[in-house]
Amino acid sequence: MSKKHTIVLLVVTLALAFFHSAEAQQPKKIPQIGLLSVGSPSTGRVEVEAFRQGLRELGYREDQNITIEYRYAEGVDERLVNLAVELVGLKVDIIRTRGTPATQAAMKATKAIPIVMTNVSDPLGAGLVNSLAHPGGNVTGLTNVLSDLGGKQLELLKETFPKLSRVAVLWDPANAGNASWLQEMKRAAGKLRITLQPLDVHRPDDFEPALSTIKREPVTAINVLGNAVTTLYRARILDFAAKSRIPAMYGNSGLVDAGGLMSYGPHSTDQWRRSATYVDKILKGAKPGDLPVEQPTKFELVINLKTAKQIGVTIPPTVLYQADRVIKEAPG
8 A cells, every 4th residue: 555545544544533532522412391381380390290200210310311491371371372482492302281272382383393292181172183093293192081081070979969959160161171071071961960050260350250150059069170270270269169168079189189179080190200101202213193192091089078077068988988099187
């Protein structure tokens, strides 16, 4: 080999070595998750911690090998689209959403970034996916309602209070999941001989007329559908039910822990923990449109006996036997 060829080969070798060395020294991009919720940090604290726990179980450590950007609309649906646009601008790898309005907002903001949802009652009816088995777009995740869940709540109320005849339903007509849930309740109400009285609560100002209606009407129970407003202002609902001594059913056990009477629904924290598996699969190359939407597999009935005593009602043993968790009265 000539001296000239030897020099050229040496230069090429050194250049390749430098290139590979520089490439090796480049910091590896840490995946970034955008978390979008219509609620607040305080109301979503337990669920978010369950999500973090799910990530830890899969080997992710926040601010080490994964980061999370948090965006909360504080109960104002109209803020969601701008918050979603912010996350898109940050070029997050995945947007993790809570609830139907947040997921719809994320879809408006991007058709490219994968979206993992939870707390969505009717992803098909809301136009979020093509089907549960084959979502087809950039959205997948977990739905939190089976078709008869609203009916099951009414059945439990009727079993607990056999004379139950009229139930006020606090719901948000702008929430597609609430609309689907209410339709299921209406079908069940006829069989149970219960009259439903839907009361709109889309904004905080809607509470006063809704609660005033309950005071005037001969309502024997309240069913509270989960949405941004009822979650963010849950303390007001709990206080009203306690002072009015009216039994109330909720879809989230967190409200029973906070003083509500009873709840029946999917295990919310379990869904948030399980949603981490979707994040993991997508980060490893899976397409959201190919990942089937999961329906809830774990449900829980939670009853607060302290609240029952406070409002002067008795929970039958047959209902207590079905409970997954009972919050008992303090001894003494």
